[in-house]
Amino acid sequence: MMKIAFLGPQASFTQLAASQLFPKEELIPKINILDCFNDVAHGHVDKAVVPLENSIEGTVSMTLDYLYKTPFITIEAEAVMPIAHHLMIHPDNNAYDIEKIYSHPQALAQSFHFLDAHYKNVQRKDFSSTAAAALYISEHPELKRAAIANQFAANLYNLKIINRNIQDFEQNHTRFIIISKRKEQYYNNQLEVLGEKSGLIITLPNDHSGGLHQVLSVFAWRNMNLSKIESRTLKTGLGNYFFLINVVGKWESVLYENAIAELESINTQVSFLGNYKEFLLES
Template sequence: MKVGYLGPKNSFTDQAAQSCFKKEDLLPYQTIVSCIQAVHNGAVNFAVIPIENSLEGSVNDSIDRLFHLGGLKVLGEIVLPIHQQLLVSPGNTLIDKVLSHPQALAQSQQFLTDHYPDCLLEAVSSTTYAAQYVANHPEEKIAAIASKKAAKEYGLTILSEDIQDNALNQTRFWIIGLLDSQLTIVLGNKTKATLFIRLPKNAPGSLHQILAAFAWRHLDLSKIESRPLKTHLGQYFFVLDLLINQNEKLFENALEEIRLLGGVVTELGSYPVRVIKES
């Protein structure tokens, strides 16, 4: 079995993937789109990609690609706690520049403003790259924001611990596969479903009508989000997450009625969720 993931090695996606798959089955890819394409063309059986962070919101690239490309489904979700560390070369304490992935810089914004207001912030391609760069340039007054795992891997010192803006910082990852694929590992019962919905018409109240189909059946909507259809400004599709540990027949009836009303519904998958307590 081969499992692609958004690399490089030691990224948070790597940690999420390692919590479910054997290390020797994992293959890093450079971008989200290359992960998705690897599943499409059969180069890997599954891929693990980031979907949403509790501070920074959805990973639009993942959502948009899955919608516009089609042909893939979600087989499982992994929720990982994200702790960011400020890392320096051993002995270094003076820093005038901080390197990291833009998401990690954004997640540590308050800490950086409070403690390093004059530091230059430089966005690089990954937290791993930032850690590697700091390790390779011990003479420079630089720090990286990355994980404890990266600190260990590259022999760096943790100058400040858990610097992310919120102690409960978490990221959701999806395990994706082809429509006819089955997950060979056991994650648990299916508790969640994700749908892409295009409204029947751009009339006042049509979103309300769609939501009514779920609401009057007491089906629990855990997330709703709009993304541009990439046609005109003001044209969207909706991404809905529903908890489905309720009557499945009610869920099916709701979808059937939305389709009868002219809504276009794509079921991206019904899947189990594994929440990792500590990374």
């Protein structure tokens, strides 16, 4: 059985993702994104699942920074999960009795219009995570409380969902990646495949105007289509920066390898994070 680190706590959205990606492996919660990277780097775990975009549980720009800083890290897969918040209570309680609603401030904020329409006069209280709120509800059946949390927390703590999908915006989603040192491609025929891509981290030699344009020329004439590009500065003010770039589709070895060779010949540092599939998860 493999050991898979994930950004915790128990019943976090990342665990909800990790449990779908690795239903049969040992899942180990970590308190921060750095620990997930370090445990993979030092071989304490086989792989890790961390958020890449839009998480309410971690500063995901940290994920970009550690992808840049951690040697030999590769991406095995990307996974997209629509964000779904559910209102849940202890099964001994009744929906019309609720006196207070607990959750992470951002989950409360993301459910604002639903709460305003249906629980206008019910007091709301911030918890450090949606999972912590769900755990509290499960341990206090004598209190008339509800939590906003995910499906996984409802299952784990045996809570009853009284309102599903109470988030205000349908299109919101969180994006996760599986990281490891194995240069493998993750595959799971139980999950819908949304596409295939490659990840590259590119560091420009210096801050010269048009440098990024020169880099993109290398991709453009090869018809290598980019689906993501994100720059990160390395210092507080202006200064050096690196880019995470996603190239759509299969990695065509000769043509694409030449692209990397060309980039390196103009003093650009290129780190190839892998070619991998993008999966759709359930929320």
